[in-house]
Amino acid sequence: MILIYFIISYLIGNIMFGFLITKILYRKDIRLQGSGNVGARNAGRLYGKAAFILIFLGDALKGALVILAARYFQFSEAIQLIGLALAILGHVKPVTLKFRGGKGISTFIGGIIAFNPLVIPVIILGFSVLYPFLKSFTFAGLGAFLFIPAVLFFKSNDWISSIIEIGIIIMLYIAHADNIKERLKP
Template sequence: MVWLYYLVSYLVGNIMFGYLVSMLLKGQDIREQGSGNVGARNAGRVYGKKAFVLTFLGDALKGAFVVLAGRYLLHFSETVQLLGLVFVIVGHLKPIVLKFKGGMGISTFIGGIIAFEPLIASIIVLAFLVLYPFLKSFTFTGLGSFLFIPVFLIFKTDNWVIPAIVLGMIFLLILVHIENIKERIKK
């Protein structure tokens, strides 16, 4: 049953809201617009705030859905729920339906991790507000603020596996953003 949950989580990750929103709003393939990425950031740049919000919410809700389904419908442990979130993020990053070229995973991570522990929303916002004046980059600040999540979870839980899985997800997101990070460092 757990492996089926992981498979379904990956497939849920394949629902690319940036692609769907661009097709519904403009009849265009977002992969041929702007940076070519199917995520909320590119949707916002190319199609405006409405497209950004719809894409962000759709991608966030798929992360939340997987975690909440694992918790309330399937009664899986927190560890299994977080691994489900890993699979939905991987499905978003490497969707089979778009030839393994997906988004950057931030919205899906945020939705899933806040569904996992709602207090994390406060941690992300507070860390962002503290870091932004120093880093002056949404990408660096956002990724940096995520690093406070495992620290929070170390104090909240007595299960070391939970912060370790979350840290692994954050490093995966950092790897996905490595080109953006290198570009930003050169400036």
């Protein structure tokens, strides 16, 4: 049953709302526009706030759905987080779009909030503290995510879940490697 859950989690991640919404509403292939990324941020730049919100919510729903499904089947927190990691992997490397997907942020946010709503103030506070220094939504958000494993560890004292959370965050950093390299150039 867990293996089926893992496969379905990856396939749920493959539902690319950025591609689908821009194709349906704007009759365009977002992969050929802007940054070429199918995520909410590129769509927002190209088509405005409504497109950003629709795609962000769709992608966030994928992460939340994977967590809620695991809870329904009473899987452990570690299994829930592995399912979330696979949904993010499906979003970043979707077989449906020749392994060229988004960056995984929206899927992570939806999933981690469904996993534990306590992370909402952690993300907001971390972002609020980091943004004035970094002047970048992406980097302030990625930085804020670093606080999540520590806060959740202090709440539950669960090393395995904390290690998986750190692994997920590393995966997000890898997905943003080009952005990070660009930002660090002198």
